[in-house]
Amino acid sequence: MSESLSLSPQTLPGTCYCGIIHYTITLDNPSTDARTSICHCHNCKKFTGGNYGITTKIPRSAFQVTQGQEKIKVHETHEDNGSGPMKLRREFCSECGSGILEFGANAGDFIYVFYGTLEDHARGMVEPKGEFFTKFRDPWMPEVEGLFQKHEMKQ
Numbered sequence: 001m002s003e004s005l006s007l008s009p010q011t012l013p014g015t016c017y018c019g020i021i022h023y024t025i026t027l028d029n030p031s032t033d034a035r036t037s038i039c040h041c042h043n044c045k046k047f048t049g050g051n052y053g054i055t056t057k058i059p060r061s062a063f064q065v066t067q068g069q070e071k072i073k074v075h076e077t078h079e080d081n082g083s084g085p086m087k088l089r090r091e092f093c094s095e096c097g098s099g100i101l102e103f104g105a106n107a108g109d110f111i112y113v114f115y116g117t118l119e120d121h122a123r124g125m126v127e128p129k130g131e132f133f134t135k136f137r138d139p140w141m142p143e144v145e146g147l148f149q150k151h152e153m154k155q
């Protein structure tokens with residue numbers, strides 16, 4: 001039997017850095033049901049330790065932890081990136097510190113999974129579409145060609 005390319009749901013697997021936590025994302029069409037974006041806000045820089053955060057927005061119902069649920073630690077804070085204080089929740093591995101997902105109070109039924117935790121082939125199915133908070137872009141980092149650019153806000 002050959003694999004169906006587009007009509008059956010796709011399973012995108014991921015893990016934390018140490019491998020204790022495993023998850024899967026199940027989407028009918030990853031290229032339209034998921035939106036990966038780069039965020040240059042201070043908060044993403046601090047949490048990830050990089051010069052931007054990169055996450056994949058998916059419906060919460062598409063996400064399932066398959067191993068290590070008890071190792072997930074939650075951090076909640078209120079952040080203000082210029083559009084007023086907003087509650088922000090992050091979930092990460094308590095063993096290795098790897099971020100798994102995040103979402104703000106206005107995210108509705110969506111969550112933002114940390115893109116780098118997806119396996120290689122899964123990242124290939126959800127390539128970035130845009131950049132947010134570009135006013136905070138580090139000066140040495142160029143715009144990524146072909147991505148939409150938002151001066152601020154993350155929706």
Ligand SMILES: [Zn+2]
Nearest residue numbers: 016018093096
């Ligand atoms: Zn871990």
Ligand SMILES: [Zn+2]
Nearest residue numbers: 039040041044
């Ligand atoms: Zn951000």
